[in-house]
Amino acid sequence: MSQRIVKSYKVLVGLEIHVQLATNSKMFTGAANAFGAKPNSLVDAQVLGLPGVLPVMNRRAVEYSIKVGLALNCGIAKHTKWDRKSYFYPDLPKNYQISQYDLPLCADGHFDLVEEDGTVCPVRIRRAHLEEDAGKLLHEAPGGHRIDGSIIDLNRAGTPLLEIVTEPDLHSPRQVALFAQELQKIVQFLGVSHAQMQMGQMRFEPNINVHITDDQGAVHKTAITEIKNLNSFSVLERATAYEIHRQVEQWIDNGSLGVKSTYGWDDKREITFLQRTKEDAHDYRYFPDPDLVPVEVDEQWLAELKSQVGELPAARRMRYVEAMGLSAADAATLASDRLVGDYYEQALAGGADARRVGNLLINVLGQLANRQNKPVFELGLSAGRLAELAVLIDQNKVAASNALPLIEKLLETDSAATDAAAALGLLQNNDTGAIDVAIDALIAQNPKPLQDLKAGKQAAMGALTGMLMRQAKGLNPKVVQERLREKLGL
Numbered sequence: 489m490s491q492r493i494v495k496s497y498k499v500l501v502g503l504e505i506h507v508q509l510a511t512n513s514k515m516f517t518g519a520a521n522a523f524g525a526k527p528n529s530l531v532d533a534q535v536l537g538l539p540g541v542l543p544v545m546n547r548r549a550v551e552y553s554i555k556v557g558l559a560l561n562c563g564i565a566k567h568t569k570w571d572r573k574s575y576f577y578p579d580l581p582k583n584y585q586i587s588q589y590d591l592p593l594c595a596d597g598h599f600d601l602v603e604e605d606g607t608v609c610p611v612r613i614r615r616a617h618l619e620e621d622a623g624k625l626l627h628e629a630p631g632g633h634r635i636d637g638s639i640i641d642l643n644r645a646g647t648p649l650l651e652i653v654t655e656p657d658l659h660s661p662r663q664v665a666l667f668a669q670e671l672q673k674i675v676q677f678l679g680v681s682h683a684q685m686q687m688g689q690m691r692f693e694p695n696i697n698v699h700i701t702d703d704q705g706a707v708h709k710t711a712i713t714e715i716k717n718l719n720s721f722s723v724l725e726r727a728t729a730y731e732i733h734r735q736v737e738q739w740i741d742n743g744s745l746g747v748k749s750t751y752g753w754d755d756k757r758e759i760t761f762l763q764r765t766k767e768d769a770h771d772y773r774y775f776p777d778p779d780l781v782p783v784e785v786d787e788q789w790l791a792e793l794k795s796q797v798g799e800l801p802a803a804r805r806m807r808y809v810e811a812m813g814l815s816a817a818d819a820a821t822l823a824s825d826r827l828v829g830d831y832y833e834q835a836l837a838g839g840a841d842a843r844r845v846g847n848l849l850i851n852v853l854g855q856l857a858n859r860q861n862k863p864v865f866e867l868g869l870s871a872g873r874l875a876e877l878a879v880l881i882d883q884n885k886v887a888a889s890n891a892l893p894l895i896e897k898l899l900e901t902d903s904a905a906t907d908a909a910a911a912l913g914l915l916q917n918n919d920t921g922a923i924d925v926a927i928d929a930l931i932a933q934n935p936k937p938l939q940d941l942k943a944g945k946q947a948a949m950g951a952l953t954g955m956l957m958r959q960a961k962g963l964n965p966k967v968v969q970e971r972l973r974e975k976l977g978l
């Protein structure tokens with residue numbers, strides 16, 4: 489038997505992502521949508537699927553979904569509807585999930601994923617549709633107590649869930665994880681989801697297959713497998729890597745391309761395991777939900793949502809680099825959170841230098857924010873004061889190295905930055921007249937270091953500057969050195 493040799497292979501991964509939307513109430517009823525409440529307390533007749541109860545659409549959930557669709561450059565349906573996806577499981581009391589089948593709210597989008605090295609990987613978005621989440625089946629009691637059988641918590645049932653599906657345009661486990669992280673940033677930036685993985689607010693299902701080219705140039709395409717319900721970026725990356733490896737190894741081993749199937753991830757053993765061969769859509773008996781009216785999205789509504797989306801993190805990042813001259817890393821830090829970016833731009837409106845403000849914000853305020861475990865804009869320093877401080881530094885009136893004590897002072901007493909600097913004795917004297925007088929006095933008293941300096945001994949500059957600064961407090965060392973050079977004709 490000839491041996492199977494892999495010359496090369498291409499990885500194709502499409503992602504399905506479920507994002508819980510942070511609306512106040514559930515998708516089709518007024519029951520509260522929250523995390524961590526007492527089991528089965530966020531439940532009403534609709535959530536329980538009691539007969540005769542009619543669903544009513546949550547308008548806010550539709551708006552949140554459209555915003556994500558716009559951010560992913562999707563087309564937004566003018567007309568869409570709700571469909572029933574039928575299946576039986578104890579976490580789904582109605583025996584069907586209300587979802588969207590053939591007319592998703594958002595479709596045909598694209599997103600340029602920028603990798604760590606700057607390479608752009610274009611990712612097509614197939615669709616993003618809205619549906620409701622199911623309840624949670626527990627196999628042990630809260631607190632980890634063993635129970636006989638399983639118990640159900642329906643608090644999660646009916647939570648608005650946005651399902652986003654990409655085309656198989658991701659080509660490495662790293663790209664898959666990066667895309668997931670970008671998406672988390674976008675939904676958080678838009679304020680439509682908390683997207684906390686450990687709370688199950690964002691869940692990933694990679695669909696993976698591999699095109700293997702053998703040593704004869706023939707291409708062997710493995711069957712697509714889907715890994716269900718991954719809930720961290722790290723697990724997503726590791727599980728994808730494992731599954732790619734498993735498919736390639738299986739082909740080398742016995743030539744099998746596998747069958748379309750669903751896998752789970754065993755976190756303890758770090759392996760994927762077969763759950764079932766996959767259902768086709770017709771198994772779900774999709775049909776339009778007769779209890780709900782169709783959704784019509786008119787131009788005015790859409791325009792309003794577009795204006796609320798505004799500038800997205802990626803565009804903001806690019807503007808910070810191109811128009812303001814920030815480094816890519818600084819731009820990313822300032823643009824990742826909408827409120828941080830807004831605070832930064834408010835300070836710029838005060839006429840300060842973009843890089844100076846960025847630097848103060850990231851390195852000095854960032855330090856304080858870390859210590860106090862709150863965002864920079866909540867420290868209590870107004871953007872106006874931050875701008876004043878940046879201007880003082882740029883005008884050489886305060887040394888950049890004194891920014892931290894000055895900011896601490898400003899947080900204590902909200903006075904003008906220049907008054908605070910004066911109170912701390914940090915205002916530098918740039919008055920060249922006063923500096924010249926001091927230099928003349930020094931020349932008269934200490935000819936030696938001056939001779940050294942004239943003779944080319946650069947070290948004498950430091951000694952002279954030090955002496956001058958001690959004699960007349962508050963002189964700006966930069967200006968002192970400039971004047972010294974000029975006076976000595978250096």
Ligand code: MN
Nearest residue numbers: 506587619651
């Ligand atoms: Mn789904």
